[in-house]
Amino acid sequence: MTLNFQTPDFIVERDIKKCINCRVCERQCANEVHSYDAEEDLMMADDAKCVNCHRCVLLCPTRALSIRRHPLEFREHPVWTGSTIKEIYKQAATGGILLTGMGTDKNFPVYWDNILLNASQVTNPSIDPLREPMELKTFLGRKPEQLNIKDGRLAEKMPPQLELEVPIMFAAMSFGSISLNAITSLARAAKEVGTYFNTGEGGLHKSLYEFGDNCIVQVASGRFGVHPEYLKAGKAIEIKVGQGAKPGIGGHLPGEKVGKQVSETRMIPEGTDAISPAPHHDIYSIEDLRQLIFALKEATNYEKPVSVKIAAVHNVAAIASGIARAGADIIAIDGIRGGTGATPLRTRDSVGIPIEFALAAVDSRLRAEGIRNQVSIVISGGIRNSSDVVKAIALGADAVYIGSAALIALGCHMCQTCYSGKCNWGIATQNPNLVKRLNPDIGARRAANLLKAWGHEIKELLGGMGINALESLRGNRLMLRGIGLTEKELNILGIKAAGE
Numbered sequence: 103m104t105l106n107f108q109t110p111d112f113i114v115e116r117d118i119k120k121c122i123n124c125r126v127c128e129r130q131c132a133n134e135v136h137s138y139d140a141e142e143d144l145m146m147a148d149d150a151k152c153v154n155c156h157r158c159v160l161l162c163p164t165r166a167l168s169i170r171r172h173p174l175e176f177r178e179h180p181v182w183t184g185s186t187i188k189e190i191y192k193q194a195a196t197g198g199i200l201l202t203g204m205g206t207d208k209n210f211p212v213y214w215d216n217i218l219l220n221a222s223q224v225t226n227p228s229i230d231p232l233r234e235p236m237e238l239k240t241f242l243g244r245k246p247e248q249l250n251i252k253d254g255r256l257a258e259k260m261p262p263q264l265e266l267e268v269p270i271m272f273a274a275m276s277f278g279s280i281s282l283n284a285i286t287s288l289a290r291a292a293k294e295v296g297t298y299f300n301t302g303e304g305g306l307h308k309s310l311y312e313f314g315d316n317c318i319v320q321v322a323s324g325r326f327g328v329h330p331e332y333l334k335a336g337k338a339i340e341i342k343v344g345q346g347a348k349p350g351i352g353g354h355l356p357g358e359k360v361g362k363q364v365s366e367t368r369m370i371p372e373g374t375d376a377i378s379p380a381p382h383h384d385i386y387s388i389e390d391l392r393q394l395i396f397a398l399k400e401a402t403n404y405e406k407p408v409s410v411k412i413a414a415v416h417n418v419a420a421i422a423s424g425i426a427r428a429g430a431d432i433i434a435i436d437g438i439r440g441g442t443g444a445t446p447l448r449t450r451d452s453v454g455i456p457i458e459f460a461l462a463a464v465d466s467r468l469r470a471e472g473i474r475n476q477v478s479i480v481i482s483g484g485i486r487n488s489s490d491v492v493k494a495i496a497l498g499a500d501a502v503y504i505g506s507a508a509l510i511a512l513g514c515h516m517c518q519t520c521y522s523g524k525c526n527w528g529i530a531t532q533n534p535n536l537v538k539r540l541n542p543d544i545g546a547r548r549a550a551n552l553l554k555a556w557g558h559e560i561k562e563l564l565g566g567m568g569i570n571a572l573e574s575l576r577g578n579r580l581m582l583r584g585i586g587l588t589e590k591e592l593n594i595l596g597i598k599a600a601g602e
C-alpha cells in the first residue's frame with residue numbers, strides 16, 4: 103500500500119445527539135464526504151474529502167453539523183509551512199501541476215483598503231441621494247475629441263457605446279466553467295438592472311440569444327463558439343488576450359465538463375478537452391491585434407464597440423497605449439486577484455500585479471499621451487463592494503467587472519475547488535443534478551439585488567462628496583487619500599497621503 107501523506111484540511115463534526123440520520127448531508131455532498139453505516143445506524147464522515155463548501159452545514163435540518171480547520175498542524179516553520187509541505191506531497195504523488203479555482207488567496211495588500219474617500223463639509227455641501235437626482239449612467243466606448251453641436255443636436259455620429267445604468271458589469275465567465283443556470287441568472291439580472299454579462303470564451307448558449315442586448319460576446323484564442331450570428335448577437339465584442347488569474351497562459355476545460363450543450367455551444371466534439379492556446383495564433387504584434395479589431399468591426403458593420411481584455415502585468419501602461427492606438431474602444435484590465443474556474447496555482451499566485459496600480463498607471467499614461475478619450479477603461483480582479491467601485495472610478499476607471507462577487511451572490515461559498523466540476527451550489531459544474539440546485543429565478547433576483555444595493559451605496563458615497571453624477575468623479579484623484587502607503591506607492595497611485 104502506498105502511504106498517502108496528505109492530511110485533511112478540515113474536520114467534519116457531527117453532534118450525534120442532534121443527528122436524526124436523515125441522510126440529507128449524504129445526498130447533498132458531491133464530494134462524497136458523508137455516508138451511512140447501516141450496521142451501526144450511524145452517519146460517518148470522510149474528512150479528507152471535505153472542501154468546506156458549507157452545503158451540508160446549511161441544509162442539515164437539525165443543525166447537527168459544523169466544519170472546522172483540522173487540528174493536525176505541522177510544527178511552525180517560517181519557510182516550510184503546512185501548505186508548502188502539502189503541495190510537495192501532492193506533486194510527489196501525482197507528478198502534475200497544482201490546479202486551483204477562484205482568485206489568489208495569498209495575502210497581497212488590497213490597496214483599496216489603503217485608500218480613503220473624501221466627504222464634503224460646510225462648503226460644496228453634500229447631496230442627499232434620497233431627495234435629489236443622482237446619475238450613475240455610464241457610456242463605454244470611444245469618445246470624440248470634441249462635441250460639435252448643430253441645431254441643438256450632435257453634429258457628428260457618436261462611435262458605438264455601451265450604456266450602463268450602474269458602472270458594474272458581470273465579468274467573463276464561460277458556459278462550461280459555470281453552469282447554464284448560473285449564466286442565465288447573470289443574464290436576467292443584467293437585463294433587469296441595465297448592464298451587461300459576458301460570455302467568456304464559451305460561446306453563447308442558444309437560450310441566451312434573447313439577452314443579446316445585455317451581452318458582451320468574447321473572442322478568445324480558442325475561438326470556441328465564435329460565428330457570425332454570435333458576433334452579431336452581443337452589444338459589444340471583447341477580444342480576450344489575458345486574464346488576471348492566469349496571465350500568459352491559455353485555458354483548459356476538461357472533457358468531462360464538455361457535455362452535449364457545452365459541445366454544441368463551443369462547437370467542439372462532446373467529451374473532448376477544450377484547450378485554448380496561450381496566444382492568439384494570429385496576433386504577434388499590435389498591428390495584428392489592430393487587424394483583428396477591425397475584422398470584428400467590419401464583420402459587425404462598425405455597430406459595436408470592441409474591447410480588448412488583458413491581464414495586469416508589469417508594463418501594462420505601454421500595452422494599453424498600444425491597444426488604444428490599435429483601435430480598441432474599451433480596454434478591460436484584470437488584476438492579480440481576478441478569479442477563474444481553473445488555473446495553475448503557481449501562475450495564479452505569482453504572476454501579474456494588483457489592479458489598483460495597473461489602473462492608475464494606465465489612466466495616467468493614456469492621459470499623458472492625450473488619448474484617454476479614445477478608450478474606456480474597465481477593471482476587474484477582486485472588486486468586493488461599492489466603495490471599491492467608487493475608488494476605482496476616482497482612480498480612473500469608467501466601470502468595473504465583478505466575477506467572484508457575482509458568484510457569491512448566487513451562493514458560492516469560496517471553497518476554491520471549481521476546477522473539480524463538483525460545485526455543490528450548482529455554479530461551477532455541468533453535472534445536471536448539481537446544476538438544478540441553482541434556481542435561475544432566485545439567482546437572477548440575488549444578482550440584481552447585489553447590483554441595486556451597490557448602486558444605492560454608490561449614490562450615498564457620491565452624495566457625501568457633493569457629487570451628483572458619476573461622470574464628475576471619473577479620474578478625480580483629489581477625492582482620494584492614501585493611508586499606510588509608501589511614498590512610491592502614493593506616487594504610482596497618483597494620490598496624496600491622508601492629512602495632505
Ligand code: SF4
Nearest residue numbers: 121122124125127162
Ligand atoms: S443532514 Fe444533519 S441530521 Fe441529516 S444525517 Fe446529516 S448530520 Fe444528520
Ligand code: SF4
Nearest residue numbers: 514515517518520525
Ligand atoms: S463556485 Fe462552487 S466550486 Fe467554485 S468556489 Fe464557489 S462554491 Fe466552490
